[in-house]
Amino acid sequence: xxxxxxxxxxxxxxxxxxxxxxxxxxxxxxxxxxxxxxxxxxxxxxxxxxxxxxxxxxxxxxxxxxxxxxxxxxxxxxxxxxxxxxxxxxxxxxxxxxxxxxxxxxxxxxxxxxxxxxxxxxxxxxxxxxxxxxxxxxxxxxxxxxxxxxxxxxxxxxxxxxxxxxxxxxxxxxxxxxxxxxxxxxxxxxxxxxxxxxxxxxxxxxxxxxxxxxxxxxxxxxxxxxxxxxxxxxxxxxxxxxxxxxxxxxxxxxxx
Amino acid sequence: xxxxxxxxxxxxxxxxxxxxxxxxxxxxxxxxxxxxxxxxxxxxxxxxxxxxxxxxxxxxxxxxxxxxxxxxxxxxxxxxxxxxxxxxxxxxxxxxxxxxxxxxxxxxxxxxxxxxxxxxxxxxxxxxxxxxxxxxxxxxxxxxxxxxxxxxxxxxxxxxxxxxxxxxxxxxxxxxxxxxxxxxxxxxxxxxxxxxxxxxxxxxxxxxxxxxxxxxxxxxxxxxxxxxxxxxx
Amino acid sequence: xxxxxxxxxxxxxxxxxxxxxxxxxxxxxxxxxxxxxxxxxxxxxxxxxxxxxxxxxxxxxxxxxxxxxxxxxxxxxxxxxxxxxxxxxxxxxxxxxxxxxxxxxxxxxxxxxxxxxxxxxxxxxxxxxxxxxxxxxxxxxxxxxxxxxxxxxxxxxxxxxxxxxxxxxxxxxxxxxxxxxxxxxxxxxxxxxxxxxxxxxxxxxxxxxxxxxxxxxxxxxxxxxxxxxxxxxxxxxxxxxxxxxxxxxxxxxxxxxxxxxxxxxxxxxxxxxxxxxxxxxxxxxxxxxxxxxxxxxxxxxxxxxxxxxxxxxxxxxxxxxxxxxxxxxxxxxxxxxxxxxxxxxxxxxxxxxxxxxxxxxxxxxxxxxxxxxxxxxxxxxxxxxxxxxxxxxxxxxxxxxxxxxxxxxxxxxxxxxxxxxxxxxxxxxxxxxxxxxxxxxxxxxxxxxxxxxxxxxxxxxxxxxxxxxxxxxxxxxxxxxxx
Numbered sequence: 001x002x003x004x005x006x007x008x009x010x011x012x013x014x015x016x017x018x019x020x021x022x023x024x025x026x027x028x029x030x031x032x033x034x035x036x037x038x039x040x041x042x043x044x045x046x047x048x049x050x051x052x053x054x055x056x057x058x059x060x061x062x063x064x065x066x067x068x069x070x071x072x073x074x075x076x077x078x079x080x081x082x083x084x085x086x087x088x089x090x091x092x093x094x095x096x097x098x099x100x101x102x103x104x105x106x107x108x109x110x111x112x113x114x115x116x117x118x119x120x121x122x123x124x125x126x127x128x129x130x131x132x133x134x135x136x137x138x139x140x141x142x143x144x145x146x147x148x149x150x151x152x153x154x155x156x157x158x159x160x161x162x163x164x165x166x167x168x169x170x171x172x173x174x175x176x177x178x179x180x181x182x183x184x185x186x187x188x189x190x191x192x193x194x195x196x197x198x199x200x201x202x203x204x205x206x207x208x209x210x211x212x213x214x215x216x217x218x219x220x221x222x223x224x225x226x227x228x229x230x231x232x233x234x235x236x237x238x239x240x241x242x243x244x245x246x247x248x249x250x251x252x253x254x255x256x
Numbered sequence: 257x258x259x260x261x262x263x264x265x266x267x268x269x270x271x272x273x274x275x276x277x278x279x280x281x282x283x284x285x286x287x288x289x290x291x292x293x294x295x296x297x298x299x300x301x302x303x304x305x306x307x308x309x310x311x312x313x314x315x316x317x318x319x320x321x322x323x324x325x326x327x328x329x330x331x332x333x334x335x336x337x338x339x340x341x342x343x344x345x346x347x348x349x350x351x352x353x354x355x356x357x358x359x360x361x362x363x364x365x366x367x368x369x370x371x372x373x374x375x376x377x378x379x380x381x382x383x384x385x386x387x388x389x390x391x392x393x394x395x396x397x398x399x400x401x402x403x404x405x406x407x408x409x410x411x412x413x414x415x416x417x418x419x420x421x422x423x424x425x426x427x428x429x430x431x432x433x434x435x436x437x438x439x440x441x442x443x444x445x446x447x448x449x450x451x452x453x454x455x456x457x458x459x460x461x462x463x464x465x466x467x468x469x470x471x472x473x474x475x476x477x478x479x480x481x482x483x484x485x486x487x488x489x
Numbered sequence: 490x491x492x493x494x495x496x497x498x499x500x501x502x503x504x505x506x507x508x509x510x511x512x513x514x515x516x517x518x519x520x521x522x523x524x525x526x527x528x529x530x531x532x533x534x535x536x537x538x539x540x541x542x543x544x545x546x547x548x549x550x551x552x553x554x555x556x557x558x559x560x561x562x563x564x565x566x567x568x569x570x571x572x573x574x575x576x577x578x579x580x581x582x583x584x585x586x587x588x589x590x591x592x593x594x595x596x597x598x599x600x601x602x603x604x605x606x607x608x609x610x611x612x613x614x615x616x617x618x619x620x621x622x623x624x625x626x627x628x629x630x631x632x633x634x635x636x637x638x639x640x641x642x643x644x645x646x647x648x649x650x651x652x653x654x655x656x657x658x659x660x661x662x663x664x665x666x667x668x669x670x671x672x673x674x675x676x677x678x679x680x681x682x683x684x685x686x687x688x689x690x691x692x693x694x695x696x697x698x699x700x701x702x703x704x705x706x707x708x709x710x711x712x713x714x715x716x717x718x719x720x721x722x723x724x725x726x727x728x729x730x731x732x733x734x735x736x737x738x739x740x741x742x743x744x745x746x747x748x749x750x751x752x753x754x755x756x757x758x759x760x761x762x763x764x765x766x767x768x769x770x771x772x773x774x775x776x777x778x779x780x781x782x783x784x785x786x787x788x789x790x791x792x793x794x795x796x797x798x799x800x801x802x803x804x805x806x807x808x809x810x811x812x813x814x815x816x817x818x819x820x821x822x823x824x825x826x827x828x829x830x831x832x833x834x835x836x837x838x839x840x841x842x843x844x845x846x847x848x849x850x851x852x853x854x855x856x857x858x859x860x861x862x863x864x865x866x867x868x869x870x871x872x873x874x875x876x877x878x879x880x881x882x883x884x885x886x887x888x889x890x891x892x893x894x895x896x897x898x899x900x901x902x903x904x905x906x907x908x909x910x911x912x913x914x915x916x917x918x919x920x921x922x923x924x925x926x927x928x929x930x931x932x933x934x935x936x937x938x939x940x941x942x943x944x945x946x947x948x949x950x951x952x953x954x955x956x957x958x959x960x961x962x963x964x965x966x967x968x969x970x971x972x
């Protein structure tokens with residue numbers, strides 16, 4: 001049995017515990033043994049991207065330590081997985097840490113990437129009959145290079161009508177601290193993204209990065225739009241003929 | 257040959273070397289470039305394929321293009337003169353006009369050849385001319401481009417100042433793309449040959465999309481360009 | 490004029506420009522168009538075989554050239570001077586201006602025509618010449634329009650008058666030049682051709698920028714479409730070329746690669762209408778060449794990047810591909826950057842040339858989406874350089890908010906101490922609880938306030954994931970209730 005260590009990410013842990021549960025259940029259903037290194041914290045991206053390299057290094061060291069014994073590290077966030085891939089460059093001047101960082105980076109995967117590229121599975125047996133559109137996150141596509149995996153998985157979700165999103169390559173305006181430092185610009189970027197989402201007439205917006213979803217979903221809510229926002233793990237954990245959730249009726253089926 | 261004056265060079269370049277963390281270097285061996293993607297493009301195409309590509313590219317650039325033979329060239333030239341509104345016509349001083357037997361048809365149209373003996377009024381004539389006539393020195397198929405190695409006889413004013421430009425393209429001048437033109441120039445530079453003071457690669461009529469990204473053909477350079485490709489060899 | 494545009498603080502400029510519907514729509518439509526054109530001419534053009542190889546070639550050539558910039562500039566100046574041209578090395582904008590002023594004064598010239606050149610704008614050349622009584626005419630159509638409109642500033646590197654619509658241009662021409670025809674672009678352009686024609690023919694001094702100088706032959710290569718650069722380098726007796734010192738290639742062999750990258754990345758053209766390589770005239774009896782050639786090589790802060798992690802920014806060939814994919818530029822427009830260099834390249838370059846005091850906010854006006862890095866034909870890691878700027882900014886050269894440094898310090902502690910981190914996670918739902926209604930927070934306290942200004946925030950999960958996971962594992966190992 002494949003041993004997978006879950007890198008849950010701070011956003012997911014703090015705001016979207018339900019998504020994390022779906023991630024665990026999907027991986028287990030696909031035959032993985034999931035463990036959760038309790039020493040994990042935050043990948044350090046907010047500090048790193050804001051220029052606070054020293055503080056980011058503290059987080060990175062702790063993360064390297066926490067995942068030292070892992071075989072595979074899987075994260076429901078392309079952005080956070082990409083941050084792990086950045087660690088070797090961050091420790092470029094420290095050969096010992098650099099090697100540890102390199103090892104961690106080599107075994108880190110984003111959730112959909114892991115299922116398709118490592119488990120070699122495209123049909124997870126999900127069923128979710130809605131009209132939906134998918135948001136491609138910038139870091140996942142550009143920095144991690146994961147472009148196909150989510151679409152391959154969604155293609156096999158029974159009943160799902162996936163409509164392409166125009167201008168999908170344009171950033172939604174989250175960008176971590178950008179979303180609070182440059183509010184007027186972040187707002188406009190979100191609103192343009194939402195205009196394109198509405199053009200698809202989708203009932204549900206699916207994504208693979210909680211940061212983006214929190215931002216777009218939060219804005220959708222504020223604007224009073226009825227579109228549901230879900231993480232792909234939640235979609236993939238939907239079974240049942242009528243599109244009922246697989247297990248645990250209490251679980252929130254939307255991110256917001 | 258008069259040497260030009262160079263000022264402030266030492267201080268300037270010493271500062272750069274300092275920034276680069278080393279002493280001044282005065283020579284460097286240029287590396288064999290790892291990536292040379294330009295070398296593969298259209299390499300094995302025949303002259304025929306290159307011609308078709310040239311015609312396609314030139315038309316896409318809003319140039320007119322005609323194909324003709326050496327026998328029919330004078331006739332095609334007349335047609336194009338008429339299409340472009342006729343005289344006055346100026347032409348570069350180029351031995352190829354005689355080689356292609358064009359002297360009589362050009363004389364019929366009163367074509368004025370660039371003549372350095374006639375002084376700078378030549379520029380005024382070119383500026384007042386309706387058509388400028390010249391030969392392409394090298395022709396780039398990929399981009400529909402005529403390359404001119406302008407000098408005091410093959411004056412640059414000829415395909416700049418008149419309203420329209422007619423360029424005769426001998427088929428033998430066709431090469432795949434700018435790579436071959438640059439290689440040709442590079443070889444001459446390496447051999448120590450001083451190159452022409454003006455090497456101009458022209459890919460069609462002047463244009464601009466500066467207003468609302470709307471393409472307007474015809475700005476400061478010629479507003480119409482016609483390539484007449486002559487099957488010579 | 491200089492590199493700086495306007496005097497308003499960054500956030501004020503942004504707020505103002507976000508409210509300009511024509512500009513926003515123009516930016517979006519130009520981006521969509523130029524992006525599409527670039528893709529067709531690069532990644533999707535099979536005849537190029539592999540666009541990545543072209544980018545690698547561009548990066549390799551630029552890296553080598555910059556690492557030996559002193560060698561190639563020496564070679565360029567030797568070869569230019571050997572043909573009778575004069576070369577002036579200007580470390581500062583002021584040195585460049587003074588040299589050109591003295592030269593033009595000595596020639597007693599008054600009529601100056603200019604082809605498009607961003608570096609001349611950067612050093613404030615137009616005013617310097619006007620100060621000594623010259624009439625300086627911009628001949629590039631967009632620059633001409635901006636000049637006629639009381640010296641409005643450019644909003645895009647390649648399409649500078651993007652923020653103006655045809656009606657505005659018609660009105661400008663009517664008001665300032667007595668234009669009486671319609672707003673059709675063909676008629677407006679024909680008017681400009683007519684107006685500028687005489688000025689070209691009477692010009693005494695021509696000023697150009699430099700797309701690429703070729704070191705080995707002492708040549709200047711200009712990449713244009715309108716024909717104005719050809720007029721400027723043919724008719725006047727004196728030609729002055731102002732060159733950013735990094736705009737150089739070793740030989741014509743490398744020119745091939747860079748011209749290909751530039752034309753295709755900027756507007757999706759295989760080549761622009763005129764690729765013109767001129768060198769000082771050797772034939773004394775040539776009738777239509779300038780007699781006197783001057784090359785002014787400008788540093789003006791570019792050497793600040795040499796030998797540092799910012800050196801790759803000097804690879805730039807000014808194609809504006811990054812500007813055309815930037816989602817921030819899309820909304821705030823060129824003028825918001827407060828610099829003639831806008832978009833991602835502007836955000837990286839402006840602080841290097843002009844300092845953090847004036848341009849310190851620019852590196853923060855980015856969500857780090859990476860679209861710029863992905864598209865750059867010479868592989869400048871633009872979004873990473875923005876992070877490098879931020880590192881410098883918070884470490885002394887800038888003024889980060891005092892709270893922020895402290896918060897990041899606390900973050901560093903919390904993120905290196907698992908127990909503290911877990912405590913924060915456990916406390917969050919209880920701390921934000923009072924602010925939550927219906928599972929969401931609409932008016933967040935303290936640092937969350939900017940978030941909730943325009944978005945709701947989900948109330949933190951009361952259900953602790955780690956607790957659930959422990960229970961989940963236990964129930965699994967007990968024979969599992971899940972089916």
